[in-house]
Amino acid sequence: MPEALDSALSEVRALLLGPGLTRAVAAGRRRGQRPSVVRAELRPVTLKAGPRLQIATSDGARPTTRNVAPGAEAGAAVDELLAEPFGNWHVETADATLQLRVTKSGEAQVHRAAASRPTAAAEGHDRAKDWLLDPGDPLFAEIGGSAAKRRQVDAFLRALAATLPDDLTGPLRVVDLGCGNAYLTFAAYRYLTGRGLDVTLVGVDVREDQRRRNSELAERLGWADRVGFVAGTIAEAAVDPAPDLVLALHACDTATDEALARAVRWGARWVLAAPCCHHDLAAQLRSRPAPAPYELLTRQGILRERFADVLTDAVRAGLLRLHGYRAEVVEFVDSQHTPRNLLIRARRTAGAPTESQRTEYRELVDQWGVTPRLETLLDGADGR
Ligand SMILES: C[S@@+](CC[C@H](N)C(=O)[O-])C[C@H]1O[C@@H](n2cnc3c(N)ncnc32)[C@H](O)[C@@H]1O
Structure with a gap:
């Protein structure tokens, strides 16, 4: 059943900024619109400076990666991405997977499932x-x-x-x-x-x-x-x-x-x-x-x-x-x-x-x- 896009994206936002995020990917585009990047991938990483949210985007030719600090900086970066007219979001957390597809009529088709993989590989790429x-x-x-x-x-x-x-x-x-x-x-x-x-x-x-x-x-x-x-x-x-x-x-x-x-x-x-x-x-x-x-x-x-x-x-x-x-x-x-x-x-x-x-x-x-x-x-x- 299609859902209101705004509330489905709020759910995605909470998962992206929550403690259990493993990995998320935004891609595709909504009808008649074009995001400024073709793909964005988010994952938590642990750097010397502490935990960060890593955001890798691609304009189709060159990848760009940045690591943003938790809190206001991550919130602002996530909001920017959520405002892009991506057609799909795929979010994996410690215990759930959420797949959101924007329908032709601009609603959200959301599929939620239990986590598809363990969290051990999820964070701390240097462990x-x-x-x-x-x-x-x-x-x-x-x-x-x-x-x-x-x-x-x-x-x-x-x-x-x-x-x-x-x-x-x-x-x-x-x-x-x-x-x-x-x-x-x-x-x-x-x-x-x-x-x-x-x-x-x-x-x-x-x-x-x-x-x-x-x-x-x-x-x-x-x-x-x-x-x-x-x-x-x-x-x-x-x-x-x-x-x-x-x-x-x-x-x-x-x-x-x-x-x-x-x-x-x-x-x-x-x-x-x-x-x-x-x-x-x-x-x-x-x-x-x-x-x-x-x-x-x-x-x-x-x-x-x-x-x-x-x-x-x-x-x-x-x-x-x-x-x-x-x-x-x-x-x-x-x-x-x-x-x-x-x-x-x-x-x-x-x-x-x-x-x-x-x-x-x-x-x-x-x-x-x-x-x-x-x-x-x-x-x-x-x-x-
Ligand atoms: C991109 S490097 C990759 C090297 C290594 N496998 C790695 O991943 O680090 C490709 C290597 O293949 C060798 N190479 C390319 N064509 C070859 C061929 N036809 N026969 C033998 N070696 C070749 C090059 O000399 C080069 O050292």
Whole structure:
């Protein structure tokens, strides 16, 4: 039943400023109106200066984050946001979730439910229990890295933890493709060995200077017999024996396709790849007209780029499915830590694709007239 918008927004205000807030997101727009930002996300954080309400907004191109003090400052900031003509508010608190949608007639359609997740992860983004790997681990003093990188890597490892079976035993061969300065490589080794697994790990990067630096670091850590580095392309670097688990964090552009293709050809059991930039399909979409009736999707440059991102990862997941993997695309870390926060997570099932899955994929790429890089790389591969 629709409710009066004013009183529903008062309820949202009380939740946003109340003690139990976990996270809230405002997005969308009301009929015929346009908010000054496309999205706003609010969450409580604990800084050195004390508790703050963090407000991250995006104008569609650049994110802006500010932390406001509780009390009058937070009240004023929340009132400003509530005055924006957002079409939706989603608010999570310690014990409830409220979803508000503004109807065409300007009323509020409100859905209230019990909390969808525990509050432990809700506040204090620097508390030890929010991390999979202890930030005080001496490993981090050795490998360095920014706070944002540490957060990305920790979140990536959480996704890995959720992917591997709890009862996994035996030797585990892992490869980190496009490993760069090997932050993920070393952290993954620490995490996996901490689970009691017998791990060997190879980091691959095209840069010889990275190989040298990372190998020296592995020596210093005393891990050189288990963690090695190869300079070479993801497509061709020698990795023997074939790995069970393939990791790739922000390998550039089509290097992610090389990583996925390599994983399929190796028959890796698990693949976790967080893509970086997506230039391949963006360029193909730019060079030809969109099929009717989808011209509006690609006419504006920014929309074309975003659509290319979606199309690229959709076809990647579709191709993995055609090669014997169950694949999903998830957000692995909050966008405040990196805008490149999607993760393609795949598990080999060795199942044969159905005819309708093949057709679904083929019709999509044919309709758009594109040839995804991954399709070319997988030509002739079975993977099942
Ligand atoms: C954006 S960095 C990410 C590094 C690391 N995974 C991380 O998240 O910090 C991408 C890395 O991939 C490497 N790279 C890009 N294309 C590659 C390719 N085709 N083969 C091997 N390495 C590649 C680059 O040299 C760079 O170190």
